[in-house]
Amino acid sequence: xxxxxxxxxxxxxxxxxxxxxxxxxxxxxxxxxxxxxxxxxxxxxxxxxxxxxxxxxxxxxxxxxxxxxxxxxxxxxxxxxxxxxxxxxxxxxxxxxxxxxxxxxxxxxxxxxxxxxxxxxxxxxxxxxxxxxxxxxxxxxxxxxxxxxxxxxxxxxxxxxxxxxxxxxxxxxxxxxxxxxxxxxxxxxxxxxxxxxxxxxxxxxxxxxxxxxxxxxxxxxxxxxxxxxxxxxxxxxxxxxxxxxxxxxxxxxxxxxxxxxxxxxxxxxxxxxxxxxxxxxxxxxxxxxxxxxxxxxxxxxxxxxxxxxxxxxxxxxxxxxxxxxxxxxxxxxxxxxxxxxxxxxxxxxxxxxxxxxxxxxxxxx
Amino acid sequence: xxxxxxxxxxxxxxxxxxxxxxxxxxxxxxxxxxxxxxxxxxxxxxxxxxxxxxxxxxxxxxxxxxxxxxxxxxxxxxxxxxxxxxxxxxxxxxxxxxxxxxxxxxxxxxxxxxxxxxxxxxxxxxxxxxxxxxxxxxxxxxxxxxxxxxxxxxxxxxxxxxxxxxxxxxxxxxxxxxxxxxxxxxxxxxxxxxxxxxxxxxxxxxxxxxxxxxxxxxxxxxxxxxxxxxxxxxxxxxxxxxxxxxxxxxxxxxxxxxxxxxxxxxxxxxxxxxxxxxxxxxxxxxxxxxxxxxxxxxxxxxxxxxxxxxxxxxxxxxxxxxxxxxxxxxxxxxxxxxxxxxxxxxxxxxxxxxxxxxxxxxxxxxxxxxxxxxxxxxxxxxxxxxxxxxxxxxxxxxxxxxxxxxxxxxxxxxxxxxxx
Numbered sequence: 001x002x003x004x005x006x007x008x009x010x011x012x013x014x015x016x017x018x019x020x021x022x023x024x025x026x027x028x029x030x031x032x033x034x035x036x037x038x039x040x041x042x043x044x045x046x047x048x049x050x051x052x053x054x055x056x057x058x059x060x061x062x063x064x065x066x067x068x069x070x071x072x073x074x075x076x077x078x079x080x081x082x083x084x085x086x087x088x089x090x091x092x093x094x095x096x097x098x099x100x101x102x103x104x105x106x107x108x109x110x111x112x113x114x115x116x117x118x119x120x121x122x123x124x125x126x127x128x129x130x131x132x133x134x135x136x137x138x139x140x141x142x143x144x145x146x147x148x149x150x151x152x153x154x155x156x157x158x159x160x161x162x163x164x165x166x167x168x169x170x171x172x173x174x175x176x177x178x179x180x181x182x183x184x185x186x187x188x189x190x191x192x193x194x195x196x197x198x199x200x201x202x203x204x205x206x207x208x209x210x211x212x213x214x215x216x217x218x219x220x221x222x223x224x225x226x227x228x229x230x231x232x233x234x235x236x237x238x239x240x241x242x243x244x245x246x247x248x249x250x251x252x253x254x255x256x257x258x259x260x261x262x263x264x265x266x267x268x269x270x271x272x273x274x275x276x277x278x279x280x281x282x283x284x285x286x287x288x289x290x291x292x293x294x295x296x297x298x299x300x301x302x303x304x305x306x307x308x309x310x311x312x313x314x315x316x317x318x319x320x321x322x323x324x325x326x327x328x329x330x331x332x333x334x335x336x337x338x339x340x341x342x343x344x345x346x347x348x349x350x351x352x353x354x355x356x357x358x359x360x361x362x363x364x365x
Numbered sequence: 366x367x368x369x370x371x372x373x374x375x376x377x378x379x380x381x382x383x384x385x386x387x388x389x390x391x392x393x394x395x396x397x398x399x400x401x402x403x404x405x406x407x408x409x410x411x412x413x414x415x416x417x418x419x420x421x422x423x424x425x426x427x428x429x430x431x432x433x434x435x436x437x438x439x440x441x442x443x444x445x446x447x448x449x450x451x452x453x454x455x456x457x458x459x460x461x462x463x464x465x466x467x468x469x470x471x472x473x474x475x476x477x478x479x480x481x482x483x484x485x486x487x488x489x490x491x492x493x494x495x496x497x498x499x500x501x502x503x504x505x506x507x508x509x510x511x512x513x514x515x516x517x518x519x520x521x522x523x524x525x526x527x528x529x530x531x532x533x534x535x536x537x538x539x540x541x542x543x544x545x546x547x548x549x550x551x552x553x554x555x556x557x558x559x560x561x562x563x564x565x566x567x568x569x570x571x572x573x574x575x576x577x578x579x580x581x582x583x584x585x586x587x588x589x590x591x592x593x594x595x596x597x598x599x600x601x602x603x604x605x606x607x608x609x610x611x612x613x614x615x616x617x618x619x620x621x622x623x624x625x626x627x628x629x630x631x632x633x634x635x636x637x638x639x640x641x642x643x644x645x646x647x648x649x650x651x652x653x654x655x656x657x658x659x660x661x662x663x664x665x666x667x668x669x670x671x672x673x674x675x676x677x678x679x680x681x682x683x684x685x686x687x688x689x690x691x692x693x694x695x696x697x698x699x700x701x702x703x704x705x706x707x708x709x710x711x712x713x714x715x716x717x718x719x720x721x722x723x724x725x726x727x728x729x730x731x732x733x734x735x736x737x738x739x740x741x742x743x744x745x746x747x748x749x750x751x752x753x754x755x756x757x758x759x760x761x762x763x764x765x766x767x768x769x770x771x772x773x774x775x776x777x778x779x780x781x782x783x784x785x
């Protein structure tokens with residue numbers, strides 16, 4: 001059957017996330033962006049919503065079951081508040097979710113209970129590399145087996161909370177396959193840049209370059225153990241998250257510009273009463289819906305273990321990047337000069353908007 | 366039910382069967398009927414009629430079996446509109462013009478089904494399960510009234526002596542008007558649903574639809590249009606001069622209320638039919654994209670999925686973008702019809718699906734012709750035909766612009782007066 005109704009529990013979660021997004025994240029977003037700083041309390045509050053905790057079974061200290069659909073619903077809603085805040089709150093998932101999905105029993109037992117037990121703690125992951133044609137399936141960071149260890153070499157970019165992170169899940173190229181390795185903060189040869197990444201947006205999210213010079217990783221710390229793991233599901237989960245957050249940001253920009261257009265007067269009418277504006281809004285809403293459904297479908301297929309889930313996730317993420325750019329650009333356009341001024345949030349969302357073409361790896365469902 | 370994307374069995378079954386129908390009965394004749402406009406595809410019509418009868422008959426015709434069976438059916442979530450959408454998509458993949466030649470009542474029957482009384486449904490819709498294939502059509506558009514159907518000038522006046530409506534006016538762009546009205550020996554008696562005003566001073570509130578039986582005196586098919594595409598589907602101009610129809614053939618109330626309830630109810634038909642027309646657009650677009658991929662594969666061009674856009678060739682980007690458009694448009698159709706099936710108000714979703722599908726099918730078919738170059742442009746293949754066929758999807762059942770207007774009014778909460 002086809003059905004488009006979230007379950008009651010999903011709806012409750014979405015409502016709770018919405019409250020946090022609208023009452024906490026959104027009001028703090030501008031100041032956080034300008035000051036390059038997210039208040040810790042804000043992140044803790046988001047963590048307490050329990051998105052990650054609810055996706056981990058009781059046997060590993062959580063209280064639920066992982067669902068990509070639920071994850072997509074929640075991420076969209078949170079990103080509706082603020083993207084940087086969302087990525088900060090969910091950073092530990094970048095480490096924990098791949099372990100849940102593909103880790104060895106030992107890895108699950110070692111890390112999951114620890115991560116979900118307390119307050120938000122800095123566990124993160126490093127996928128993105130600093131190259132124009134960065135391809136998650138063709139990493140330049142390498143892993144080579146030497147005796148009992150893998151030796152990692154390379155440089156990672158856009159790694160959230162790398163400075164001070166307890167452990168980083170580092171993705172590297174092992175014989176042509178992307179594989180993840182758990183690298184502890186004490187590992188020799190691991191260095192995190194002093195300076196934060198300076199990007200077009202996401203100023204509030206502390207991200208760093210991470211260098212790996214002959215970093216030794218015991219075989220047991222390869223994700224999934226010596227046998228390794230399927231990278232595809234992890235990448236698909238990241239792409240779905242990328243698409244879901246793009247929908248959230250686009251929806252924020254759509255709603256804001258729509259409300260503005262209903263207030264702003266020109267030539268004696270509200271500008272929303274002009275077809276030039278109304279049609280833009282209609283198209284924005286339509287494209288958001290299109291990508292939202294594509295994202296849900298990809299997430300559902302992933303949950304069902306469908307073979308084409310990976311490809312659907314790729315399509316959703318690719319489509320989301322275009323859609324988010326289009327929608328956020330138009331939101332600025334609708335506000336006109338006011339849209340360009342940093343008193344309104346739309347310019348920030350537009351800067352976010354372009355990012356979804358390269359943010360895969362910063363969130364996971 | 367939680368969020369789910371599993372196509373129900375009846376839908377996958379229909380898709381499977383109709384793919385064969387499309388390949389065997391439609392595609393081989395596509396070019397012939399494109400080049401022989403106004404010939405009627407009798408073989409196809411008769412085949413489809415008997416096939417549909419064998420499969421249980423027109424879905425809009427009243428069922429004859431008792432209540433017991435229906436009650437049992439009720440337990441499962443309804444999927445009627447979703448199923449029709451899937452059927453139309455599959456048939457339009459075959460040939461969107463020939464889909465219009467599908468007997469069973471089309472938009473005319475849909476209007477009776479949604480705006481008529483139970484008695485009217487029995488009276489007018491039972492015929493679609495008859496021995497001969499039977500058509501019905503919808504007559505709204507006039508030379509001076511397209512999207513703005515409040516400008517309709519056709520008049521219906523009640524002759525109280527005979528208790529008949531007397532209708533005068535001229536309708537154009539009536540899809541299937543000829544097969545619905547003209548009495549062909551191979552066809553059952555059809556009807557046309559004519560929109561007319563019973564009180565011009567009341568503007569929209571005075572608008573009503575009337576069932577006009579095939580062959581009614583005073584009614585004449587005066588012209589068959591020559592079109593850019595969907596040439597196998599007849600598009601008629603119909604004139605009505607003192608055409609008399611029985612009083613009970615009016616759909617909706619015969620009196621004019623001050624409010625717009627009657628008109629709004631009639632317009633609600635579009636909430637049901639827009640996603641269905643969108644589905645036909647998705648079908649043509651899929652035909653074109655499938656064909657493109659087939660030709661690319663024949664020529665050794667591989668589409669590499671899953672890699673960054675920066676590494677893709679222009680053709681790969683185009684194909685991937687088209688897939689995104691196509692898949693998401695289809696999901697919007699499914700969601701809009703799912704809402705209709707579940708009696709959720711879907712005016713927004715119905716119009717969004719039409720906006721999207723109109724965009725998607727024109728863009729995809731045009732892009733496919735472009736990418737295929739001379740192969741696309743040549744009449745040796747069907748790509749160029751699909752591009753011509755597809756364009757109508759962004760025009761009829763509300764142009765892309767009218768649907769944008771509907772979407773905008775819905776999201777802004779504006780009336781027609783607030784957003785013109």
